[in-house]
Amino acid sequence: MQQILTYTFLTLYTVTILGIVLVIITDNRNPLKTLPWIIVLLLAPVAGLVFYFFFGQNLSKQRIISRRTRKRITLQLEEAEHTGCPDLPEQYRPLAQLLRRTCHAVPLYGSRITPYTDGGAKMEALLGEIARAHHHIHLQYYILSDDETGRRLRDALAAKAREGVRVRILYDDVGCSGVKKAFFREMREAGIEVHAFLHVKFPRFTSKVNYRNHRKIVVIDGRTGFIGGMNIADRYVRGTEWGSWRDTHFRIEGSGVAGLQIAFLSDWSATTKRHIAGPEYFPAAKRYTDDILQIVAGGPFGKWRTLLQAESYAVANARRRVWIQTPYYLPSDVLNTALQTAALAGTDVRLMLPARSDSKLIDLASHSYLDDMMRAGVKILFYEPGFLHSKLLIADDALTVIGSANMDFRSFEHNFEVNAFVCDEEFTARMAAIFDSDAAKCHAVTPGEWFRRPRRRRWAESFMRVFSPLM
Structure with missing residues (x-):
């Protein structure tokens, strides 16, 4: 038996x-x-x-928010007259069309974008904007830590909630899995609306744990927004035990904030099943510059992988330079080939990575891709003072991509991410200057040096590369 x-x-x-x-x-x-x-x-x-x-499990054919709801939210922006702008430069019209057709990203005109490369400066700017809020504060982060930085933010938001400002928070349930429930309970008791995105709980645990919301979005009164790579935790301000934490975040003022508002309200509707509407969420925007940007909310559900498609298109069509900062380089074959092809064609392709990241296994897998990159003529820069967590792509003289997405399978295939595609020569020049400043702190690896690394190391890299799509 x-x-x-x-x-x-x-x-x-x-x-x-x-x-x-x-x-x-x-x-x-x-x-x-x-x-x-x-x-x-x-x-x-x-x-x-x-x-x-x-x-x-592949849930890409499912939808957590209907096209009708997304269209209804986007319509608020168009009715608020945020979309009127001059024609895009001819060379960027196909990219703008791609972004609009795949994820309804509307071109927005005249925003002012302020970059922050220091976590402390970004945190003070955020707290300052929160203090000036009058109507609403919308905040979404992958990580909200119960540490000194997190408690400063919690207390600032609680104070505004007591003043009558509507404060709404979305956090990722896996990203904040180590945070005690009391941290969020205290927010709710102060009058803050707090919800976990794709709550992880049996029996539906298996369908959600691999699809995480990696977006970092703040919208204040519909007039000021924040986007970038920094979460809310002490390490983004103070660094790690073994080095500084080099990251990039951005404050947006003007019509670009409406794009962030759409991304937040879409996630809020999907999470709470409540639709927020009203002209107060899309106030008239002041024109600050001549830039044109599109806020792109990429995600794993639906047919298209917009961020992967758009960034690959931008690389393939660059003629002068492609400069990239990313903490993890685990690219799809399409993007990897596009970068190699650009370098072989004479484009100045530079890839800046951390000399040491927060994951040894990801380091091994990332480094396995660098052999062919170097053979193609890509310049590899390893940032040495600490962990480089910045996400940046510069293509030629007028296109910059900023936001939360890394150049890896997880960001392109599994995560909910948000990036801004900015068309503006002045902003691109500023970001190129920041890249140059970081490059001065990097070790530029030569092919001779790279190909002499120990054979055992190369075997380990090749082994981990097999599993890079799962990381």
Whole structure:
């Protein structure tokens, strides 16, 4: 009897594994993602089944917010007359069309963008804007830590809520998994509306844990906004034990804030099932500059991977330079090929990475991509003073991409991200100057030096590359 039960279990288990493999194959995923899952399931079926159960299910065909709701929110912006602007430069019209068709990103004119490369300065600017709020504060972060930085923000928001300002907060349930419930309970008791995005809880845990909201958005009175790479935690202000934390964040004033408002209200509607509307959320915007920007809210649900498509298009069409900062480089084949092709064609392609990141395994996988990059002529820069967490893409003289998305599979395929595509020569020149300043603190790796690294290290990199789509 025991043998029959054993054979029955093994048969059912084998059928389950083979069934999952068949589902993965027929799902027509990217082969770079399909193969690692098949390898894990066949070579380590027990661990593979657990990992697939939690992280491997493909929910890209589902929608957490309907097109009708998204269109209704976007219509508020158009009715508020934020979209009137001169024609885009001819070379950027196809990119703008791509962004509009894939995720309804409306071109917005005349914003003022202030960059922050220091976490302390960004935090003080944010607290200053919060103190001046009169009507509403919308705040969304992947990480809200219960530390000194997080408590300063909590207290500032609680004070505004007591004054009658509507304060709404979205946080990622996995990003804040280590935060005690009391931290958010105290906010609610102060009158703040606080909700977790895609709450992780059995039995629906498996369908959500791999799809996280990595966006960093603040909108204050519909007039001032913040976007970028910095979360709310002490390390973004003080750095780590082994070095500084180099990041980039941006304050936006003018019509570009309306794009951030749309992204927040869409996530709020998806999370709370409550729709927020009214002209007070899209006030008339003052013109500060001649720039044109599009706020792009990329995510894993739906047909298109807008951020990957748009950044690959920008790289492929650059003629003079492509400069990139990213903490993690785990690119799709499309983006990787576009960068190599640009370098081979004579474009000045520079890739700045941290000399040391917060994950040794990701470092190994990232470095496996650099051999061919160097052979193609890409200049590799390793930032040495600390952890480079900045996300930046500069293409030629007038296009800059800023926001929350890293250049990796997770940001392009699994996370909810938000980037701004800015068309403006003056802003691009300012960001190029910041890149140059960071480059002075980097070690520029030569091909001879790179290809002499230990063979054991190269083997480890190649092994981890196989699993890079899962990281």
